[in-house]
Amino acid sequence: MQVLVVGTLGIDTVETPFGREDDILGGSATYASLSASFFALPGIISVIGSDFPEDYIKLLRNNNINTDGIQKLPGRTFRWTGSYKDDLNMATTIKTELNVLEEFKAIVPKSYRKIKYLLLGNIDPELQLKVIKQMDSPKLIVGDTMNFWIAYKNEELKRTLKYLDILVINDAEARQLANEPNLIKASGIIRKMGPKILIIKKGEHGALMISEKTHFAASAYPLEEIFDPTGAGDSFAGGLVGYLAKTGDISEPNIRRAIIYGSVMASFNVEDFSIRKLLKLKSNDILKRVKSFHKFSNFDINA
Amino acid sequence: MQVLVVGTLGIDTVETPFGREDDILGGSATYASLSASFFALPGIISVIGSDFPEDYIKLLRNNNINTDGIQKLPGRTFRWTGSYKDDLNMATTIKTELNVLEEFKAIVPKSYRKIKYLLLGNIDPELQLKVIKQMDSPKLIVGDTMNFWIAYKNEELKRTLKYLDILVINDAEARQLANEPNLIKASGIIRKMGPKILIIKKGEHGALMISEKTHFAASAYPLEEIFDPTGAGDSFAGGLVGYLAKTGDISEPNIRRAIIYGSVMASFNVEDFSIRKLLKLKSNDILKRVKSFHKFSNFDINA
Numbered sequence: 082m083q084v085l086v087v088g089t090l091g092i093d094t095v096e097t098p099f100g101r102e103d104d105i106l107g108g109s110a111t112y113a114s115l116s117a118s119f120f121a122l123p124g125i126i127s128v129i130g131s132d133f134p135e136d137y138i139k140l141l142r143n144n145n146i147n148t149d150g151i152q153k154l155p156g157r158t159f160r161w162t163g164s165y166k167d168d169l170n171m172a173t174t175i176k177t178e179l180n181v182l183e184e185f186k187a188i189v190p191k192s193y194r195k196i197k198y199l200l201l202g203n204i205d206p207e208l209q210l211k212v213i214k215q216m217d218s219p220k221l222i223v224g225d226t227m228n229f230w231i232a233y234k235n236e237e238l239k240r241t242l243k244y245l246d247i248l249v250i251n252d253a254e255a256r257q258l259a260n261e262p263n264l265i266k267a268s269g270i271i272r273k274m275g276p277k278i279l280i281i282k283k284g285e286h287g288a289l290m291i292s293e294k295t296h297f298a299a300s301a302y303p304l305e306e307i308f309d310p311t312g313a314g315d316s317f318a319g320g321l322v323g324y325l326a327k328t329g330d331i332s333e334p335n336i337r338r339a340i341i342y343g344s345v346m347a348s349f350n351v352e353d354f355s356i357r358k359l360l361k362l363k364s365n366d367i368l369k370r371v372k373s374f375h376k377f378s379n380f381d382i383n384a
Numbered sequence: 385m386q387v388l389v390v391g392t393l394g395i396d397t398v399e400t401p402f403g404r405e406d407d408i409l410g411g412s413a414t415y416a417s418l419s420a421s422f423f424a425l426p427g428i429i430s431v432i433g434s435d436f437p438e439d440y441i442k443l444l445r446n447n448n449i450n451t452d453g454i455q456k457l458p459g460r461t462f463r464w465t466g467s468y469k470d471d472l473n474m475a476t477t478i479k480t481e482l483n484v485l486e487e488f489k490a491i492v493p494k495s496y497r498k499i500k501y502l503l504l505g506n507i508d509p510e511l512q513l514k515v516i517k518q519m520d521s522p523k524l525i526v527g528d529t530m531n532f533w534i535a536y537k538n539e540e541l542k543r544t545l546k547y548l549d550i551l552v553i554n555d556a557e558a559r560q561l562a563n564e565p566n567l568i569k570a571s572g573i574i575r576k577m578g579p580k581i582l583i584i585k586k587g588e589h590g591a592l593m594i595s596e597k598t599h600f601a602a603s604a605y606p607l608e609e610i611f612d613p614t615g616a617g618d619s620f621a622g623g624l625v626g627y628l629a630k631t632g633d634i635s636e637p638n639i640r641r642a643i644i645y646g647s648v649m650a651s652f653n654v655e656d657f658s659i660r661k662l663l664k665l666k667s668n669d670i671l672k673r674v675k676s677f678h679k680f681s682n683f684d685i686n687a
Contacts, residue, residue: 167565262470264588265608285567286589287603296680298603300590305568337683375685377599380640382678 082147083121083326085193086114086319087212088202088225089159089182090127090137090151095354096164099308105355106137107161109202109225112312114146115359116319116346117200119367121326123319124193126150126212128185130158144360149190154181169307169351170284189215198326200318201245203227206238213244221331223247223322224276225314231258239274247336248276249318252283264289265296280321280340282314288340297337302348302374309354313347316359320346345370385450386424386629388496389417389622390515391505391528392462392485393430393440393454398657399467402611408658409440410464412505412528415615417449418662419622419649420503422670424629426622427496429453429515431488433461447663452493457484472610472654473587492518501629503621504548506530509541516547524634526550526625527579528617534561542577550639551579552621555586567592568599583624583643585617591643600640605651605677612657616650619662623649648673 093107114123124147129138131153141148162176187208197220201209209224224245230238231254238258242248248271252264258274259267268279268291281289285307287300321343325331328339345367352358396410417426427450432441434456444451460483466475490511500523504512512527527548533541534557541561545551551574555567561577562570571582571594584592588610590603624646628634631642648670655661 263608263610265606283589286586287601289603289606296606297683298590298606298681299683300592300601300603303568303592303599303601305566307566334684338685341683341685371685375683378601378681378683380600380602380644380678380681381637382641382644382674 082124082193082196084117084123084198084200084322085126085150085189085196085212085216086110086117086123086200086202087126087187087209088113088204088315090125090129090133091159091161092133093160093311093355094162095309095311097169097309098165098167100354102354106140107311107355108159109204109315111141111356112315112350112359113200113202113319114141115144115356116316116350117323117326118144118146119346119362119364120320120323120342121198123147123323124150124196126187126189126193128152128154128159128181130154130156130181133158140360150193152185152188154184156181156184163311165310169310172310187211197221198322199223200322201225201241202315202318206230206234206241210237210241210244213241221246221322221325223249223318225249225318226254228254228257243275245276247278247280249280249282249314249321251314252281255279255281265291278336282317284310284313288317288344290336290340292333295333297340299337299340299344300378302344302370303377304348304351307351310351312356313351316350317343317347319343341371341374342367345374385427385496385499387420387426387501387503387625388429388492388499388515388519389413389420389426389503389505390429390490390512391416391507391618393428393432393436394462394464395436396463396614396658397465398612398614400472400612401468401470403657405657409443410614410658411462412507412615412618414444414659415618415653415662416503416505416622417444418447418659419619419653420626420629421447421449422649422665422667423623423626423645424501425450426626427453427499429490429492429496431455431457431462431484433457433459433484436461443663453496455488455491457487459484459487466614468613472613475613490514500524501625502526503625504528504544505618505621509533509537509544513540513544513547516544524549524625524628526552526621528552528621529557531557531560546578548579550581550583552583552585552617552624554617555584558582558584568594581639585620587613587616591620591647593639593643595636598636600643602640602643602647603681605647605673606680607651607654610654613654615659616654619653620646620650622646644674644677645670648677
């Protein structure tokens, strides 16, 4: 295995202006590992309840995802119910049921401990830290989080942040975490908390990478049809870390490329409900969209 | 003269989180012509009242802007009072006094009629159309507009749109004009109204160019300090058209470059109140920022 993905496996109910789907496969680890699987071999650390369909586990395995790190506990699986109105950038959470997540201990199987690329998907920051401490000598630690943890587990989150090479969050979360409206200033404040590099996801407006010495602004892939934004951020992070693991290169120019691959994975993901689009995707589709991304972002100043 | 700028000359009162300035020079023609003057020789078509300070006219002339097309009418100059809260992307208009603008006839002086590059800044679309009809054979017509004209002079605006090569508007205006929330779809609808190319300004999120065959997504220059966003859009359009006039090249790759120059002019403009920053600017500052823009937007996919 090349990428360890920590995060949730969940059962979602999602409503968008284009329809409603009940009890579909969701969770940060699902989207992130599937997205990463196009580039490298992922293993998942997560938890499910006794109600989690065996078919979903098979589906992950069929996509070359190692599931040895998935713990099954008595009780119900984590569930999320959310809706999107016309502004598809913004999810409204209707209900979150943590269920078995509350009992989860995040034990890393021995076979996972030498994995070099860690993706700490959106989950309780205490669990993220537990996983970090069980690993032998990771080369790159990338973490995600959300408004809930920033508000209610702020100290725990800050303890985890100290270990991160890259923090991937959205613009609203960056403003909230830094308590500063200007994103460039906010990035400086957050980098002082630990992460060497900050990648700020701005939905339809692209992503911004900021490190001590440099920054990189990428637009988003322009889409006419966005059906369901759920999992866009996780697909982004999965594609990013998967690409870095595949190439084994964490130089700045390669992180730029990885951001483009991540954006492309997110752009596919939102074109259908749940993971449907990712399941249909071929490697060649990804490469084609990366090339078209380059074509419409490229400009030359030496004329 | 190389660029004809139609628009308002105004006296603004602006409040931002960083301070308040009373009776400062404003108006779309002011920002656009000053910005264009770094690249080409602009002439202005506009109107002022008897209260307009002679010093402001001198200031324009001292920056190589031809003022023969500025009509002076009895009465007060156009005035705008606005404020920005923490979200600097969004101006709140407190008061608009059209004053002499209501009597303005937009007569194009004979010496202007052969100008090849037209920038129809934000002003009544009927006046924009009047100017177009007085010109001999413009090579490129670029127009701007705003929510007010979209709502209250929709038919007149649509008559003007038929003549445009490039329409430059912001994202909210594009959605309003097309009555469609998705920007890519909205662009298709607006291009059917006339403009061959649409450039959508997204403030801190950059700009999007969409034509029949291609699109280009540029990020914005990331700024830590934004003092006053007034005139950002006009500086953008002035830099864009000025650069195209200077190079005499309206090919797609050069329009991409022009968008970068426009973005750079806008990024300088917002760093101080009114036109203060533009007045201090040197050509070399612009070139340096264009280069740095390229550096932080550039990525390579052939690794």
